[in-house]
Amino acid sequence: MTLRMSIYGTLVNRVPEIREKYHMVRDTQTASWQRPIAWLYLASLNAGWLLGKRQARQTGGRDLQTAKLLSAAAPESVSSVRETPERLARRLMEYDVISFDVFDTLLFRPFSRPEDLFYIVGQKLDYLDFRRIRMEAEAREREEHRRRSGSGEISLSDIYQRLEREAGIPAGEGMRTEEETERALCFANPYLLEVFRILRQKGKRLIALSDMYLPEKTVRSMLEKCGFSGMEDCFVSCEYGCSKSDGGLYERVKKKLGAGNCIHIGDNRISDGENAGKAGWDSLLYQNVNTAGLSFRASEMSAVAGSVYRGLANAHLRNGLKARSRDYECGFLYGGILALGYCQFIHEYTIAHGIGRILFLARDGDILSRVYRLLYPEEAGKVRYVLWSRLAAVKLSARYYKYDYFRRFLFHKVNQGFPLEQIFQAMELSDMLDGLTRQENSGRQDTALKKTELLTDGNVRRVQEYLLDHWEEVLAHYDSQLEIGKRYYEQALSGAKKAAVVDIGWAGSGAMALDVLFRRVWRFDCQVTGILAGTNTCHNAEPDMSEAQLASGKLVSYVFSQAHNRDLWERHDPARGDNVAMEKLFSSPFPGFRGFSGPDWEERSIRPDTDSRARQAAQIQEGILDFCRLYLESGVGKYLPRISGRDAAAPARLWMEAERKNMGKEDIQCVLA
Numbered sequence: 001m002t003l004r005m006s007i008y009g010t011l012v013n014r015v016p017e018i019r020e021k022y023h024m025v026r027d028t029q030t031a032s033w034q035r036p037i038a039w040l041y042l043a044s045l046n047a048g049w050l051l052g053k054r055q056a057r058q059t060g061g062r063d064l065q066t067a068k069l070l071s072a073a074a075p076e077s078v079s080s081v082r083e084t085p086e087r088l089a090r091r092l093m094e095y096d097v098i099s100f101d102v103f104d105t106l107l108f109r110p111f112s113r114p115e116d117l118f119y120i121v122g123q124k125l126d127y128l129d130f131r132r133i134r135m136e137a138e139a140r141e142r143e144e145h146r147r148r149s150g151s152g153e154i155s156l157s158d159i160y161q162r163l164e165r166e167a168g169i170p171a172g173e174g175m176r177t178e179e180e181t182e183r184a185l186c187f188a189n190p191y192l193l194e195v196f197r198i199l200r201q202k203g204k205r206l207i208a209l210s211d212m213y214l215p216e217k218t219v220r221s222m223l224e225k226c227g228f229s230g231m232e233d234c235f236v237s238c239e240y241g242c243s244k245s246d247g248g249l250y251e252r253v254k255k256k257l258g259a260g261n262c263i264h265i266g267d268n269r270i271s272d273g274e275n276a277g278k279a280g281w282d283s284l285l286y287q288n289v290n291t292a293g294l295s296f297r298a299s300e301m302s303a304v305a306g307s308v309y310r311g312l313a314n315a316h317l318r319n320g321l322k323a324r325s326r327d328y329e330c331g332f333l334y335g336g337i338l339a340l341g342y343c344q345f346i347h348e349y350t351i352a353h354g355i356g357r358i359l360f361l362a363r364d365g366d367i368l369s370r371v372y373r374l375l376y377p378e379e380a381g382k383v384r385y386v387l388w389s390r391l392a393a394v395k396l397s398a399r400y401y402k403y404d405y406f407r408r409f410l411f412h413k414v415n416q417g418f419p420l421e422q423i424f425q426a427m428e429l430s431d432m433l434d435g436l437t438r439q440e441n442s443g444r445q446d447t448a449l450k451k452t453e454l455l456t457d458g459n460v461r462r463v464q465e466y467l468l469d470h471w472e473e474v475l476a477h478y479d480s481q482l483e484i485g486k487r488y489y490e491q492a493l494s495g496a497k498k499a500a501v502v503d504i505g506w507a508g509s510g511a512m513a514l515d516v517l518f519r520r521v522w523r524f525d526c527q528v529t530g531i532l533a534g535t536n537t538c539h540n541a542e543p544d545m546s547e548a549q550l551a552s553g554k555l556v557s558y559v560f561s562q563a564h565n566r567d568l569w570e571r572h573d574p575a576r577g578d579n580v581a582m583e584k585l586f587s588s589p590f591p592g593f594r595g596f597s598g599p600d601w602e603e604r605s606i607r608p609d610t611d612s613r614a615r616q617a618a619q620i621q622e623g624i625l626d627f628c629r630l631y632l633e634s635g636v637g638k639y640l641p642r643i644s645g646r647d648a649a650a651p652a653r654l655w656m657e658a659e660r661k662n663m664g665k666e667d668i669q670c671v672l673a
Helices: 004-014 015-024 032-058 061-072 076-080 084-091 114-125 130-149 156-167 169-185 192-201 218-223 248-257 269-278 289-296 303-317 328-352 366-377 377-382 389-396 402-409 420-426 431-445 461-470 472-474 479-493 507-519 547-552 566-571 578-585 601-606 612-634 645-660 666-670
Strands: 096-100 205-210 233-236 262-268 284-285 357-361 383-386 498-503 527-534 555-560
Touching: 004 015, 015 032, 015 472, 061 645, 076 289, 076 328, 084 192, 084 612, 096 156, 096 192, 114 130, 114 169, 114 507, 114 566, 130 156, 169 233, 169 377, 169 498, 192 205, 205 248, 233 248, 248 262, 248 269, 262 269, 269 284, 269 289, 289 303, 303 420, 303 612, 303 645, 328 366, 328 383, 328 431, 328 527, 328 555, 328 578, 328 612, 328 645, 357 377, 357 479, 357 507, 366 377, 366 383, 366 498, 366 612, 377 383, 383 479, 389 402, 389 479, 389 507, 420 431, 431 461, 461 472, 461 507, 479 507, 507 527, 555 566, 555 645, 566 645, 578 612, 578 645
Parallel strands: 096 205, 096 262, 205 233, 262 284, 357 383, 357 498, 498 527, 527 555
Antiparallel strands: none
16 A cells, blocks of 8 residues: 555545545545645544544534534425426527536435445455445556546546456456446436436437546446436546546537537536536536535444435435425434334344234334335235234233233322323223222211322322222223224234234333233233334333343344443433434324224224324325335345344434424423323
8 A cells, every 4th residue: 555545544534524524525626726725624624533523423423413403404305406397408498418417417326425336346246345445446546547648537447457456356347246236226316307308308419428437338328227318429538538527528529519509417516517617518506415415414324324324315305306394304314214224123033033923013003014015015914003002001901910000090190180080081990980089088088089189199099009909890891892802913913823013112011911911811822022113211210121021032122222222222311302202203194092992993093183293194104105115216225135223223313312402391291101
């Protein structure tokens, strides 16, 4: 390694955040006189990092700043929306030739930086650290070529000849792998695809110009694959020995085409803008989607998953085609990757453990079951969205979980302003309240309880004792629901011997209540495993509530628990609204399930509401599904088949931090109650 490359590696590549920021500036400054400006900026980044920025980054400092930005910013797509494709096409009709830049303009890659594609190439070549080696080989080849010929334009063959000589990678295999990967993963910019189609239908002369090492044949095939067929010509810098960045390619193209009225559209202010103008062309700058979205994205993600997430998010929300609602963007940006990764985790777990039925609990399971079916359509037969809730679980499992019954219905409501008649109504024991007040009135006139009296720490034990004395009568109120529930879940299981019960979190009580009902009450021959997105944390009143079940594998968690991603476990705080924020991400337009009571209990629970909350939930769900569809359509899932819990949680943590500023105390208490 040369001294120059060693210095470059130390100053640029050592810290990913410095590399990202430096290249965002350097890549737009192509003139020789601009290089010292970029070098000064690089020096300031390193100085800042050494003086304390490193610690801020390691503790989530940048992400906290991003969360602050998110809490005040308008929906991202709104700030990036452009004039309609039809209107732009009409403006372009006056030109004889319309030219388009290719990469980051007509074509997107599912990465936030172009060179991150080399992660996948290296994966396919079975070569460690390939991305860095590939970038260094290209930089050295350009430098030597510029020294020999005065031009830095090189071909893919030049790069891989060097890699074969210096790294041992067969040139033919390397070139073929990189070209195949580029073709497989590129996808169309939907905004400019519509513009292109209109202009093509009008018979306009359309060409492509690209500063690129790939052969023209490869670039053209990528364009055609993505719908940009019918180009009159495609000009690639490596085949002409000059580029847009030095201005020479514009002159060569203009002479070849013989047209005087040309416009070029691209994302680079210098290469696609100023240099086009110097050559006598008009130009139209198309904002680079990754530059536009950079400051809004989570940084606490692994290299490959983070780049894929940012690339897909930027391409979708920053392309300029459509303005989306804040709720849609909430689903797309923060719920999408979490639902995707969680369903991948569920899939791997259920396959590895031979689980024949996956029960997604209402209401969080609504969108999760839809995502799972989208990702794994061949498994649709073993997926069930089932009606369940904490309320139903407490009532139906009361015979076994008596302690939990009183804890949730009584002790969690103490001194919270709930009158006794509301408490008994929630337990569906209103007919027993008269017995309590008559009992009190007959023996303790001075301290008699009234129906309107509030539940307090002074009377809660008296209420509990009354219910314990009449425990069989209490349980009899739930007998009919137990029988209906048995028939309902018997049908849902369809004879499966192993079932996974999926919920967002947090103690796993929903899954454990069903396990008790299946095995101890209804006597089903079915083994249950509870799968959670996250567990109780150190901020819960009962942080260790499920630890024995987690330790045994009866419960498993995707994002965090005491045993993994412990720092996330420590940061997640229900009292600050984190549970509310997470459950909002997986909200459903369906009403809450209160139990198997009444003749229309099922119809009530699967008929979507039409209020503002339901409309908001529908928008969030649409965003989640669109993210998962884009992930599938991009083809990147073949090379990134799983998103870790930590990566999936990073964007959601940004949103939770932003939500903390907007969430009222009553919202938090609603979920904690």
